[in-house]
Amino acid sequence: MLQWLPENVSTFGQGVDNLFYAIYYITLVVFILVMGTLIVFLFKYRHQEGQRAHYIEGSTTLEIVWTAATTVIVFGLAMFSYPQWNNIKSPTEFPDNPDVVVQVSGKQFNWDMIYPGPDNELGTDDDLTLENELHVPVNAVVHIRLTATDVIHSFFVPQLRLKQDALPGRSINVWFEATKAGRYEIPCAELCGFGHSGMLGYLNVHTQADYDAWLQERWPQ
Amino acid sequence: MHDNEHTSHHHEESFISKYIFSLDHKTIGKQFLIYGLIMFFVGGGLALLFRWQLAYPERPLPIIGASQQYMDEGEVATGADRMWERIYESEKEEWLEVNMPNGVIEPAFYNMLFTMHATIMVFFVIVPILVGTFGNFLIPLMIGTRDMAFPILNMLSFWLAVLAAIVMAIGFFVPGGHAAAGWTGYAPLSSDPQWTGVDWGQNLWAISLLIQGFSSLVGSINYITTVINMRAPGMTFFRLPLVIWSLFIVAILLLLAFPVLTSALALLIFDRLAGTTFFSATAEGGGDPLLWQHLFWFFGHPEVYILILPGMGIASELIAVFSRKPIFGYRSMVYAMIAIAFLGWIVWGHHMFQSGMRPGLGSVFMTTTMLIAVPSAIKTFNWLGTMFRGSIRFTTPMLHGIAFVSMFVIGGLSGIYMANTPVDIFIHDTYYIVAHIHYVVFGGSLFAIFGGIVFWFPKMYGRYMNDTLSKIHFWLTFIAFNCTFFPMHILGVGGHMRRISNPMQYEFLQGFEGMNIFITMSAFTLGFAQLILVFNFFWSMYRGKVAEQNPWQVNTLEWEAPTPVPHGNFGQIPTVYRGPYEYSVPGEEEDWVPQAQPEHAPATSGD
Numbered sequence A: 001m002l003q004w005l006p007e008n009v010s011t012f013g014q015g016v017d018n019l020f021y022a023i024y025y026i027t028l029v030v031f032i033l034v035m036g037t038l039i040v041f042l043f044k045y046r047h048q049e050g051q052r053a054h055y056i057e058g059s060t061t062l063e064i065v066w067t068a069a070t071t072v073i074v075f076g077l078a079m080f081s082y083p084q085w086n087n088i089k090s091p092t093e094f095p096d097n098p099d100v101v102v103q104v105s106g107k108q109f110n111w112d113m114i115y116p117g118p119d120n121e122l123g124t125d126d127d128l129t130l131e132n133e134l135h136v137p138v139n140a141v142v143h144i145r146l147t148a149t150d151v152i153h154s155f156f157v158p159q160l161r162l163k164q165d166a167l168p169g170r171s172i173n174v175w176f177e178a179t180k181a182g183r184y185e186i187p188c189a190e191l192c193g194f195g196h197s198g199m200l201g202y203l204n205v206h207t208q209a210d211y212d213a214w215l216q217e218r219w220p221q
Numbered sequence B: 001m002h003d004n005e006h007t008s009h010h011h012e013e014s015f016i017s018k019y020i021f022s023l024d025h026k027t028i029g030k031q032f033l034i035y036g037l038i039m040f041f042v043g044g045g046l047a048l049l050f051r052w053q054l055a056y057p058e059r060p061l062p063i064i065g066a067s068q069q070y071m072d073e074g075e076v077a078t079g080a081d082r083m084w085e086r087i088y089e090s091e092k093e094e095w096l097e098v099n100m101p102n103g104v105i106e107p108a109f110y111n112m113l114f115t116m117h118a119t120i121m122v123f124f125v126i127v128p129i130l131v132g133t134f135g136n137f138l139i140p141l142m143i144g145t146r147d148m149a150f151p152i153l154n155m156l157s158f159w160l161a162v163l164a165a166i167v168m169a170i171g172f173f174v175p176g177g178h179a180a181a182g183w184t185g186y187a188p189l190s191s192d193p194q195w196t197g198v199d200w201g202q203n204l205w206a207i208s209l210l211i212q213g214f215s216s217l218v219g220s221i222n223y224i225t226t227v228i229n230m231r232a233p234g235m236t237f238f239r240l241p242l243v244i245w246s247l248f249i250v251a252i253l254l255l256l257a258f259p260v261l262t263s264a265l266a267l268l269i270f271d272r273l274a275g276t277t278f279f280s281a282t283a284e285g286g287g288d289p290l291l292w293q294h295l296f297w298f299f300g301h302p303e304v305y306i307l308i309l310p311g312m313g314i315a316s317e318l319i320a321v322f323s324r325k326p327i328f329g330y331r332s333m334v335y336a337m338i339a340i341a342f343l344g345w346i347v348w349g350h351h352m353f354q355s356g357m358r359p360g361l362g363s364v365f366m367t368t369t370m371l372i373a374v375p376s377a378i379k380t381f382n383w384l385g386t387m388f389r390g391s392i393r394f395t396t397p398m399l400h401g402i403a404f405v406s407m408f409v410i411g412g413l414s415g416i417y418m419a420n421t422p423v424d425i426f427i428h429d430t431y432y433i434v435a436h437i438h439y440v441v442f443g444g445s446l447f448a449i450f451g452g453i454v455f456w457f458p459k460m461y462g463r464y465m466n467d468t469l470s471k472i473h474f475w476l477t478f479i480a481f482n483c484t485f486f487p488m489h490i491l492g493v494g495g496h497m498r499r500i501s502n503p504m505q506y507e508f509l510q511g512f513e514g515m516n517i518f519i520t521m522s523a524f525t526l527g528f529a530q531l532i533l534v535f536n537f538f539w540s541m542y543r544g545k546v547a548e549q550n551p552w553q554v555n556t557l558e559w560e561a562p563t564p565v566p567h568g569n570f571g572q573i574p575t576v577y578r579g580p581y582e583y584s585v586p587g588e589e590e591d592w593v594p595q596a597q598p599e600h601a602p603a604t605s606g607d
């Protein structure tokens, strides 16, 4: 089933995929065991003439065993997830010194990508706003200040394994590092009105040379 | 409905007081059932409309849609074309013209369709049937009393629900259309009309749910009081059937959870009509969109357990009865439900992992959510334990019970993926969630409802449902259900977002067109299979084989009452001598010992 996952192109995406696979195999085994047992029971203990059910009220040992086993499995999974989650979402754990900082602002029904320009400061005259086109270099740490102007939107790049809601009135920090050049879609993943379907931006991941060329074109020196 | 009730000590009642404004818990239960079934068809119809759009985006609907020729060249070719011609020529803006010109579903209409589908299914189908029907019908009968503690409140609860349905229905026809912000109604999309263009639709949505909240509140007070105070002599708490336990716990959850939604809805209405900004982050207002999400999910997560617990209760009855065995671990089943009810209050944040809530909280809610998976697993193992070394009869209710368990296993396991915060980053707001919801609510609750209807029908109407039709309905539903919803897991893994009206607008979803068409065809099959149920239901009410008093040989008290159950239920209130699941007791001649059967010296001959 997991071959349907889009290709991963972010540094933290592999960790997400590994967890996905781990849960997939664990749940698959549990599923097969439970359904297998069920089917065997249904066949073996089907009503047969002259046979009676056995009067069994329960078993404390078994209850303890399966409670403990389930607890261990789910908390085991949780243990592996905490660091991944913090790595992706906790601003305190983000890699410092981003190579690129961009403000991304969702509005009905477009993504505004706001570049700070040469002074590296947002809210100044040399800011550049691009509609729906985000440009970043490959293998570089990108920080996004994510916000929205009207309703909630959600910044989703399937290939980065990244999704974060964009809220009006808040700026949320997001980071990623893309590992492969290419052009990827940025659908909005949170219902935002009649134009929600089709609200779509693009993430252009350039090689360093291409990115420099793009910069040169935008802010000629 | 046949009136072969013995005209015993009580007086004749008029048609109105007997069938319309009835105070009898059984009639109110049946009223909720009819209500739920009607709404089930409304909700299902909406789903088929938007499924068409997902499979064949921007293409006219079958039958009522215009022909390609008409759309391209304006040449009238079919009857539908003529209808559209007339609509366009008429002076006023027709409803159809606004929402689906030429039979093509408009994006705004699409949003309304899925919003109302979910709203109706959750608040007007599953809860009324599970709680309204089974709660009303079963509680007094199974605990051995003559009626609910407050019959007038009980009637009020039903008629408030009718009022809520009427208000909700009006919303479809107001200018601007019905609510279109999702059943979760996230603000500020829902709280400020300028973002959707929906005006009174969203207001009526909120008002209707407010009324429905009062209906639930009144009902739950009644259930709690009845279970606590009116149990038959000898019916201790630990002799209650599990379905009563589940309904009792659900009533407590309803009592505590619904007021939270009610408050949130009130704030929403203030925001929309009085200019407050509780849910908007405007500079002057100081409100916060996340406040809505916290309130909604603080109600919403207990609500999803309200949707499943009675299903678990019903499934437990079915599995014990038709395995002819005691429930495996009766007490741990009860404790598991209580644990779920408690933990259900501290997991709401798992719906908000990607919402912008502080990431540290995400970890906390992941932990509590993992915790709640444990009692769910315990219940599953206990159902398997109940079948172990049983003598399983594959009656139609049992088939539904088995389907419940297997579908719940899938729904529970998919929950683990989403509870896992890093994985949820990817699958949140995709079809993976849609698959999960439907495995637990349709695969779980609805199969339990179907099973429960077939099982208790003889007690409700004094007749059996036609078994051949019931079996055809079961198998068609089971297969079509899985064909419809299993592939949605795959869509989710592919990143397919939920709530989009046209997946073909996205490069990365191009490969899913075939799967979407397959899902839609299965959904139509699933929808039409439900007609069998309804036909069987009404046909059997009048024509079904007449049932004896206790056709399935069940221990619990409802089967002690005569069939059909008279007003007042029991001639003499039964006394309870044992637990509800004494099946296949060694030394007993029969493989069942009714709860009301007095103790006697064990038979001397073995089996």
Ligand code: HEM
Residues within 6 Å of the ligand: B184, B304, B305, B307, B308, B350, B351, B369, B370, B372, B373, B376, B411, B412, B413, B415, B416, B418, B419, B420, B424, B427, B428, B429, B433, B436, B437, B440, B441, B444
């Ligand atoms: C093992 C138990 C379960 C776990 C771990 C679990 C976990 C979750 C999680 C984490 C979500 C949020 C996913 C997201 O939006 O990203 C979710 C959504 C949902 N769950 Fe469950 N769940 C479980 C059982 C149930 C049950 C028993 C029901 C109801 C009968 C249920 C109904 C729902 C619904 C309706 C939603 C979606 C709400 C929406 O966004 O529209 N779940 N579940």
Ligand SMILES: [Cu+2]
Residues within 6 Å of the ligand: A153, A154, A188, A189, A190, A191, A192, A193, A195, A196, A197, A199
């Ligand atoms: Cu959107």
Ligand SMILES: [Cu+2]
Residues within 6 Å of the ligand: B300, B301, B304, B347, B348, B350, B351
């Ligand atoms: Cu939840």
